[in-house]
Amino acid sequence: MRQKGEDGVHDYDDAFSPVPAASRFRTILSLATQQNMFTDHVDISQAFVQGKLLPRDGHNGKVYISSPPGYDEDPLYVYRLLKPLYGMPFAARAWHTTMSAFLTKEGRATVGFEQSMWNVTIDGARILRGPTSMIL
Amino acid sequence: MQMFCTSLKPKTKQGQGADLNIMTARKITNPGAKSLFDLGVRCKPRSDTTRGMIAAFDSMLGGTIFDAAQASSDDFKTSDQNPFGDECHLRSSRNPVGYSKGARDPKYHGQAMRSAMKAEWIMSQTSEMDGLWRRGVFEKVLRSSLTPQDRVFISRFHYKIKRKGGEFDKC
Numbered sequence: 001m002r003q004k005g006e007d008g009v010h011d012y013d014d015a016f017s018p019v020p021a022a023s024r025f026r027t028i029l030s031l032a033t034q035q036n037m038f039t040d041h042v043d044i045s046q047a048f049v050q051g052k053l054l055p056r057d058g059h060n061g062k063v064y065i066s067s068p069p070g071y072d073e074d075p076l077y078v079y080r081l082l083k084p085l086y087g088m089p090f091a092a093r094a095w096h097t098t099m100s101a102f103l104t105k106e107g108r109a110t111v112g113f114e115q116s117m118w119n120v121t122i123d124g125a126r127i128l129r130g131p132t133s134m135i136l
Numbered sequence: 137m138q139m140f141c142t143s144l145k146p147k148t149k150q151g152q153g154a155d156l157n158i159m160t161a162r163k164i165t166n167p168g169a170k171s172l173f174d175l176g177v178r179c180k181p182r183s184d185t186t187r188g189m190i191a192a193f194d195s196m197l198g199g200t201i202f203d204a205a206q207a208s209s210d211d212f213k214t215s216d217q218n219p220f221g222d223e224c225h226l227r228s229s230r231n232p233v234g235y236s237k238g239a240r241d242p243k244y245h246g247q248a249m250r251s252a253m254k255a256e257w258i259m260s261q262t263s264e265m266d267g268l269w270r271r272g273v274f275e276k277v278l279r280s281s282l283t284p285q286d287r288v289f290i291s292r293f294h295y296k297i298k299r300k301g302g303e304f305d306k307c
Contacts, residue, residue, distance in 0.1 A: 085268075
């Protein structure tokens with residue numbers, strides 16, 4: 001599903017979501033090779049809809065959408081979004097904020113100044129993770 | 137700091153910064169070899185590789201090493217239920233009705249409903265919406281309860297045929 005949003009009319013205030021650069025990814029692989037670590041990749045399916053809609057997202061903190069063409073719905077009803085949907089400008093930021101809040105609560109820290117890479121140690125195994133995917 | 141491409145001329149020699157990939161290495165080390173097999177690369181049985189990886193990973197985590205030889209037959213039983221729920225249908229094993237290799241993605245709903253894959257698109261729409269409802273992505277609200285300041289955005293399905301190795305995977 002896609003949705004049109006307009007800038008300048010307070011549909012969204014911030015859409016920034018940090019993404020690790022290619023060089024950071026290569027650094028992870030280099031570190032893994034150096035320290036004889038296993039590397040694996042986990043993709044989180046439907047990541048964005050698992051995030052939490054932020055209080056200031058949408059118009060007056062609420063986002064309403066009409067049902068898409070082809071889906072039978074009573075025209076008297078609209079849908080109020082409770083979670084970010086693909087195509088929304090702030091969906092990536094909402095997911096990043098949700099995941100960051102969880103990892104911070106768990107006592108994890110980011111890698112240096114890179115806000116989208118986390119250093120997690122579980123039972124002696126170090127995990128480095130990115131925005132919507134994890135590199136173990 | 138950024139790295140820029142300084143020249144667009146093709147670089148053919150290694151000293152000029154040409155990419156040293158596996159094909160270049162093969163040509164240098166063994167010009168007669170036509171495949172990795174000729175270079176002595178042998179593929180291990182997959183079960184050995186997997187078992188080795190699991191054992192190494194378990195030892196790293198300090199857990200017990202899974203030994204397939206000592207496992208009981210119950211360990212290999214699989215559930216009849218689909219572990220991914222009803223949303224996931226193993227549809228990759230067949231091509232849907234109306235699918236052809238050169239089939240293009242419809243740009244909008246009307247185009248999808250006029251295409252030969254109409255039935256498949258309707259099924260995908262339903263499963264997509266069911267998945268979103270199940271995840272609690274939205275709730276129904278009466279249009280009459282909205283204030284004049286509230287904005288209602290339009291939404292639409294994005295139609296995309298996903299292929300794997302040139303073959304139909306899902307849509």
